[in-house]
Amino acid sequence: MLYVILDLVGIVIASLLSQPLKHVLTTTQTSAMLDAATLCVGIIGIQGAITTKQPLLMLVSLVFGTLVGYWLDIDGRFTGVGHVLERRLHAANEDFVAGFVAALMIECIGSMAIIGPLNEALSHNPDIMLMKIVLDVLASLIYGAAFGPGVLFAGPFVFAYEAVIYCAAAALHPFLTTAVITEIGAVGSVLLVALAIDVLKIRKLKVANMLPALLGPLLYGLLLGLK
Numbered sequence: 001m002l003y004v005i006l007d008l009v010g011i012v013i014a015s016l017l018s019q020p021l022k023h024v025l026t027t028t029q030t031s032a033m034l035d036a037a038t039l040c041v042g043i044i045g046i047q048g049a050i051t052t053k054q055p056l057l058m059l060v061s062l063v064f065g066t067l068v069g070y071w072l073d074i075d076g077r078f079t080g081v082g083h084v085l086e087r088r089l090h091a092a093n094e095d096f097v098a099g100f101v102a103a104l105m106i107e108c109i110g111s112m113a114i115i116g117p118l119n120e121a122l123s124h125n126p127d128i129m130l131m132k133i134v135l136d137v138l139a140s141l142i143y144g145a146a147f148g149p150g151v152l153f154a155g156p157f158v159f160a161y162e163a164v165i166y167c168a169a170a171a172l173h174p175f176l177t178t179a180v181i182t183e184i185g186a187v188g189s190v191l192l193v194a195l196a197i198d199v200l201k202i203r204k205l206k207v208a209n210m211l212p213a214l215l216g217p218l219l220y221g222l223l224l225g226l227k
Contacts, residue, residue, distance in 0.1 A: 007162065047189070052182070060216065082150060099143055140155075
């Protein structure tokens with residue numbers, strides 16, 4: 001759990017440091033950095049997605065997971081949380097909500113957000129979590145400078161997400177075969193690609209509504225076995 005806590009600390013510190021940073025950089029410079037970081041997010045997503053050994057499972061998970069996500073309106077709920085925080089902080093700025101949702105998605109989805117806590121819990125190997133901490137710090141700096149303080153408030157939600165995975169790892173250990181973990185990570189990586197497409201404004205995608213897709217490989221592994 002130590003590295004999950006360190007990830008939270010890194011996100012909070014980087015988000016706070018990003019506020020004076022945005023006064024040093026011009027809008028054009030901040031936008032360019034945001035585009036560069038988002039392109040890297042997309043590339044990381046592509047690299048993770050092609051590790052799948054079960055492309056049909058990935059397809060089915062994403063299609064039906066997205067359907068469930070739209071039915072539950074997960075994106076609307078995340079946006080609603082962002083608006084509540086915005087009102088309570090009297091931050092009348094639409095970038096607040098955009099930054100909150102974007103940071104939450106970047107730091108919660110993808111293979112590292114899933115495999116990192118699992119590896120720390122099951123094998124006490126912190127290598128992936130250390131890499132994720134570095135990436136989350138950089139993302140919080142850049143996205144915080146671009147969108148403002150909304151990025152800071154994504155930190156506690158990221159911590160809760162990773163802590164749940166960490167704590168659930170022991171109970172799910174018998175079902176978390178290498179194949180299941182690989183496929184969950186691959187689906188999460190597709191969501192990173194979708195997020196990059198959304199942030200770059202290539203096409204508007206409600207990536208949060210795709211989150212239930214992450215459960216597809218796990219359910220398949222539980223019901224039918226995936227080795």
